[in-house]
Amino acid sequence: MLFLPLVSKMDPSDYVGFTFFVGCMAMMAASAFFFLSIRSVDKKWSTSILVSGLITFIAAVHYFYMRDYWAEFAESPTFFRYIDWTLTVPLMCVEFFLILKVAGAKKSLMWKLILFSVVMLVTGYIGEAIDRENAWLWGLISGIAYFAIVYEIWLGKAKKIAENAGGAVLSAHKTLCWFVLVGWAIYPIGYMAGTPGWYDGIFGGLNLDVIYNLGDAVNKIGFGLVIYNLAVKSSEKTQVHNA
Numbered sequence: 414m415l416f417l418p419l420v421s422k423m424d425p426s427d428y429v430g431f432t433f434f435v436g437c438m439a440m441m442a443a444s445a446f447f448f449l450s451i452r453s454v455d456k457k458w459s460t461s462i463l464v465s466g467l468i469t470f471i472a473a474v475h476y477f478y479m480r481d482y483w484a485e486f487a488e489s490p491t492f493f494r495y496i497d498w499t500l501t502v503p504l505m506c507v508e509f510f511l512i513l514k515v516a517g518a519k520k521s522l523m524w525k526l527i528l529f530s531v532v533m534l535v536t537g538y539i540g541e542a543i544d545r546e547n548a549w550l551w552g553l554i555s556g557i558a559y560f561a562i563v564y565e566i567w568l569g570k571a572k573k574i575a576e577n578a579g580g581a582v583l584s585a586h587k588t589l590c591w592f593v594l595v596g597w598a599i600y601p602i603g604y605m606a607g608t609p610g611w612y613d614g615i616f617g618g619l620n621l622d623v624i625y626n627l628g629d630a631v632n633k634i635g636f637g638l639v640i641y642n643l644a645v646k647s648s649e650k651t652q653v654h655n656a
């Protein structure tokens with residue numbers, strides 16, 4: 414029988430591999446934190462915290478594979494990366510819906526955000542893995558879908574619902590909006606660093622995977638912590654009311 418090692422040898426000077434390794438650990442630790450926090454918040458927030466934990470847990474498993482793939486082939490694990498995103502980014506759209514649901518958000522808002530995010534990721538994958546010649550064009554289409562998400566949450570219906578809700582929900586919504594505008598903008602930089610195009614001279618020297626790994630740590634763990642904070646804050650309030 415063929416013996417397949419579970420752990421590949423890692424070069425101590427391989428800083429890209431290091432970020433995969435640390436990313437895997439950070440995602441695991443965050444998952445444990447979110448899962449164990451579920452019972453300490455109000456019941457109405459438990460699903461939101463659960464989804465935060467699922468996002469980092471799905472990422473942890475993918476990072477385990479991506480770390481190994483990188484160590485074995487010294488090549489970007491594009492396929493695993495995009496499967497990870499295709500599962501976790503729609504879940505982040507679900508998070509927007511879950512926190513606004515208490516203020517009367519409809520499911521159609523969630524599906525709209527999910528649809529935009531799938532368009533964003535599928536076109537990004539085509540540009541990165543299939544039609545690299547036209548990476549700039551696929552990146553542009555992906556970018557338009559990204560801006561559709563930004564528009565919807567910053568200025569569209571989601572914003573109105575958040576404003577009606579006010580209080581902790583509004584401030585959590587605002588923080589998540591900033592994550593999408595600034596935190597998610599890290600990804601197109603990684604894309605431009607890793608695909609050929611007119612932007613080669615600007616981002617060509619950077620490593621795509623290091624940028625994506627940084628983006629994932631900021632966005633997946635940070636996003637979850639914002640929701641955790643909202644849940645804890647508004648659970649405290651209800652406890653005071655009950656007392």
Ligand SMILES: *C/C=C(C)/C=C/C=C(C)/C=C/C1=C(C)CCCC1(C)C
Binds near residue numbers: 552
């Ligand atoms: C946890 C993973 C997250 C939050 C991933 C987000 C990914 C993006 C916002 C990717 C966006 C892209 C563009 C806006 C244009 C170039 C192609 C992409 C897919 C890298």
